[in-house]
Amino acid sequence: MKILADENMPYVQQLFGDLGTIETVNGRELTAEQVSDADVLLVRSVTTVNAALLSLNSKLKFVGSATIGTDHIDTELLASRGIPFSNAPGCNATAVGEFAFIAMLELANRFGDNLKTKTVGIVGAGNTGTAVAKCLAAYGVSVLMHDPVIADSDPRDFISLDQLISRCDVISLHVPITKTGEHKTWYLFDETRLKSLKQGTWLLNCCRGEVIDNRALIKVKQQRHDIKVVLDVWEGEPNPMLELIPFVELATPHIAGYSLEGKARGTYMLYQKLMQVLELNTEKSMTSLLPALWSEQMSIDSVPNEKALLQLSRFIYDLRDDDEQFRAMILNHSSKNSRVNCANNNGFDLMRKNHKHRREFSALRVVSTGQSDVNWLSNLGFSRIGL
Numbered sequence: 001m002k003i004l005a006d007e008n009m010p011y012v013q014q015l016f017g018d019l020g021t022i023e024t025v026n027g028r029e030l031t032a033e034q035v036s037d038a039d040v041l042l043v044r045s046v047t048t049v050n051a052a053l054l055s056l057n058s059k060l061k062f063v064g065s066a067t068i069g070t071d072h073i074d075t076e077l078l079a080s081r082g083i084p085f086s087n088a089p090g091c092n093a094t095a096v097g098e099f100a101f102i103a104m105l106e107l108a109n110r111f112g113d114n115l116k117t118k119t120v121g122i123v124g125a126g127n128t129g130t131a132v133a134k135c136l137a138a139y140g141v142s143v144l145m146h147d148p149v150i151a152d153s154d155p156r157d158f159i160s161l162d163q164l165i166s167r168c169d170v171i172s173l174h175v176p177i178t179k180t181g182e183h184k185t186w187y188l189f190d191e192t193r194l195k196s197l198k199q200g201t202w203l204l205n206c207c208r209g210e211v212i213d214n215r216a217l218i219k220v221k222q223q224r225h226d227i228k229v230v231l232d233v234w235e236g237e238p239n240p241m242l243e244l245i246p247f248v249e250l251a252t253p254h255i256a257g258y259s260l261e262g263k264a265r266g267t268y269m270l271y272q273k274l275m276q277v278l279e280l281n282t283e284k285s286m287t288s289l290l291p292a293l294w295s296e297q298m299s300i301d302s303v304p305n306e307k308a309l310l311q312l313s314r315f316i317y318d319l320r321d322d323d324e325q326f327r328a329m330i331l332n333h334s335s336k337n338s339r340v341n342c343a344n345n346n347g348f349d350l351m352r353k354n355h356k357h358r359r360e361f362s363a364l365r366v367v368s369t370g371q372s373d374v375n376w377l378s379n380l381g382f383s384r385i386g387l
């Protein structure tokens, strides 16, 4: 069996090695010729799986995407050709939740503000939106949610988008990208919505770039310095609009979901699904794949205030490093080549490819050495002795 896998998918050899021959490929450049003799195709979000890509293949038994999003996959085509498909729902939700939470702590610190006093609005209350809400709730921050798709069937309280915009100090976006339908999300935040943001709003986008009209965002930011923006995803990836970058407080190249746990979970979920399709027993475990954190335990002798919480979070992931590297990579590359517009080796993709995967909060064990209650830290995601 020939397994064709994106080169940026960890643990493929460990999980799929016994099943056949593995060939790793650059997912953004993948051609129909390369796919022609594959039995299994394992991709990430940068590969568009459509009729053109599969045109020379008549033996594909499984297509898997180690991602939450499926906007790059023609699922109808796969169904019509009887090719089983699976993505990895929720695989990197914790990573995105922690990323957005840490970004909010960073903004609070940068602007001498306090996250705890804010009201945060979550747009899209699925896996990633819920993961952010969980972190915020653990820390005691008020959360409001908007999700018209599940509002009637989900027991949580929801409000309209207009209400959320008018009531929230922070807005975090967690919707899939959809171009049609009553609840389409393409340019959900267009110029009118962006202009309607409350004074001093923090706007975070960790879902898909085109949920915000990036050109309109540049225009609005030119007038509204009060709005603070965090972007992990960009319209037109891997070629973000260069003029937008200076208006963004924390800028990263679509790596909010790039925790080692999240990536491992993505590959593992595809392994489980393929074994099911092949009617074989799943013999390998995911936890055995992950190395221990560099320092597994941290002692805490008093309840951390917001600054200390930020320090603790930075111990796991210092988002400022990725922001700094992103600006350097993108701007360096664009000055060398006069434009960023080359498909496979620009700063954006290079940084994603070489990204050193961070760990999730759960990789660090927090030990209370005093009388202080640190239970909420385990609700936030950290491990605790005895838990």
Ligand SMILES: NC(=O)c1ccc[n+]([C@@H]2O[C@H](COP(=O)([O-])OP(=O)(O)OC[C@H]3O[C@@H](n4cnc5c(N)ncnc54)[C@H](O)[C@@H]3O)[C@@H](O)[C@H]2O)c1
Pocket: 068, 069, 070, 089, 090, 092, 093, 096, 123, 124, 125, 126, 127, 128, 129, 146, 147, 148, 149, 150, 174, 175, 176, 177, 183, 184, 185, 188, 206, 207, 208, 232, 233, 254, 255, 256, 257, 258
């Ligand atoms: N930056 C990253 O690295 C990264 C990582 C993971 C996922 N993502 C993106 O984030 C998206 C969300 O991920 P998820 O795991 O939370 O997906 P999910 O499917 O679990 O949740 C998405 C939620 O959005 C809701 N929704 C749909 N249209 C809406 C609208 N118009 N307004 C409000 N809510 C709406 C859905 O009802 C659903 O509850 C993915 O589709 C993917 O595109 C990005």
Ligand SMILES: O=C(O)[C@H](O)[C@H](O)COP(=O)(O)O
Pocket: 008, 043, 044, 045, 046, 066, 067, 068, 069, 070, 092, 254, 257, 258
């Ligand atoms: O949809 C997802 O899961 C994310 O966008 C994912 O983290 C993107 O990463 P990629 O597949 O491009 O490596």
